[in-house]
Amino acid sequence: MEIINNVNLKKYTTYKLEGVVKKIYFPEDVLELKKLILKLKKDNIKYKIIGNGSNMIISSKYDGVLIKLSKFDKLNIEGNIVTVGSGYSLPKLALKCARENLSGLEFAYSIPATVGGAIYQNAGAYQSSLDKVIKSATILTDNGEVITLNKDALNLKYRESIFKHKNYICLEVTFELSKGVYEDSLKQMQENLKSRKDSQPIDYPSAGSVFRNPRGYSAGKLIEEAGLKGLRVGDAMVSYKHANFIVNVGRARAEDILKLIKIVQSEVALKTGIKLECEQEYLE
Numbered sequence: 001m002e003i004i005n006n007v008n009l010k011k012y013t014t015y016k017l018e019g020v021v022k023k024i025y026f027p028e029d030v031l032e033l034k035k036l037i038l039k040l041k042k043d044n045i046k047y048k049i050i051g052n053g054s055n056m057i058i059s060s061k062y063d064g065v066l067i068k069l070s071k072f073d074k075l076n077i078e079g080n081i082v083t084v085g086s087g088y089s090l091p092k093l094a095l096k097c098a099r100e101n102l103s104g105l106e107f108a109y110s111i112p113a114t115v116g117g118a119i120y121q122n123a124g125a126y127q128s129s130l131d132k133v134i135k136s137a138t139i140l141t142d143n144g145e146v147i148t149l150n151k152d153a154l155n156l157k158y159r160e161s162i163f164k165h166k167n168y169i170c171l172e173v174t175f176e177l178s179k180g181v182y183e184d185s186l187k188q189m190q191e192n193l194k195s196r197k198d199s200q201p202i203d204y205p206s207a208g209s210v211f212r213n214p215r216g217y218s219a220g221k222l223i224e225e226a227g228l229k230g231l232r233v234g235d236a237m238v239s240y241k242h243a244n245f246i247v248n249v250g251r252a253r254a255e256d257i258l259k260l261i262k263i264v265q266s267e268v269a270l271k272t273g274i275k276l277e278c279e280q281e282y283l284e
């Protein structure tokens with residue numbers, strides 16, 4: 001199995017964070033993954049599955065290891081049923097399905113996730129989300145069992161899934177798409193991408209929206225109205241282009257981003273009484 005020591009976080013997080021963690025493993029298949037987890041548990045070593053690192057703030061204080069399922073990348077398309085490994089890139093999948101004249105994943109083209117990271121979060125955009133197109137997922141349970149759960153059992157809601165509450169690893173996902181027309185899907189994906197370029201700071205490293213939208217409010221608007229655009233801790237900065245983004249303007253560390261998140265939360269709470277809830281995951 002491929003293993004990298006002294007892992008440069010810049011390469012594994014879309015924030016392109018400064019810092020290093022101990023080790024990252026790239027298991028080839030389920031058997032290797034199972035053996036690895038058994039060994040790590042036996043040796044009392046903490047581990048964390050990482051997708052594309054597009055929703056994670058990883059500190060170099062993290063003393064566990066990372067496991068990346070990039071070798072879980074098989075894709076099978078039969079009619080409108082698409083089965084794909086959890087390490088597969090979500091934008092690549094959206095494009096591939098569109099080319100097969102399958103519709104339903106156009107919204108996912110501009111989300112820089114893996115399939116596994118996306119199901120964990122029930123990623124969504126443009127009034128759609130993964131739960132609209134998922135049929136089932138095959139998972140590795142904490143007891144080492146491989147089972148398939150249907151959509152209802154995955155408990156997919158707004159940025160919610162069973163993966164957030166159980167120590168399950170997603171191995172493979174099956175989608176049920178509808179018949180589409182490649183040119184129409186492509187047009188939709190390009191329009192989505194353009195609207196992002198116009199409204200989001202995609203030229204800087206980030207991990208997308210930082211806070212959930214509180215019911216009835218826009219987190220970005222609350223932050224902007226609190227006058228926090230451009231606020232900095234080290235090289236982490238509240239974006240001028242979209243206040244619900246924190247961008248890395250140089251050599252930001254996880255700690256800078258966390259500190260900035262806390263300041264934004266307390267400033268917004270002070271001014272509006274609303275507690276913003278962070279969407280991104282801090283690992284230390």
Ligand SMILES: Cc1cc2nc3c(=O)[nH]c(=O)nc-3n(C[C@H](O)[C@H](O)[C@H](O)COP(=O)(O)OP(=O)(O)OC[C@H]3O[C@@H](n4cnc5c(N)ncnc54)[C@H](O)[C@@H]3O)c2cc1C
Binds near residue numbers: 051055056086113114
């Ligand atoms: C520019 C930009 C735009 C974004 N836009 C959106 C958007 O429109 N909508 C949206 O929802 N999100 C968006 N995001 C956030 C992010 O892409 C999503 O949250 C995505 O689902 C994270 O996927 P990932 O593969 O990068 O997961 P990671 O960030 O690597 O991991 C996130 C969590 O998933 C877990 N995980 C990863 N793989 C597995 C697996 N196989 N089994 C079990 N758990 C696993 C990890 O352990 C971790 O807890 C955006 C991010 C960026 C940088």
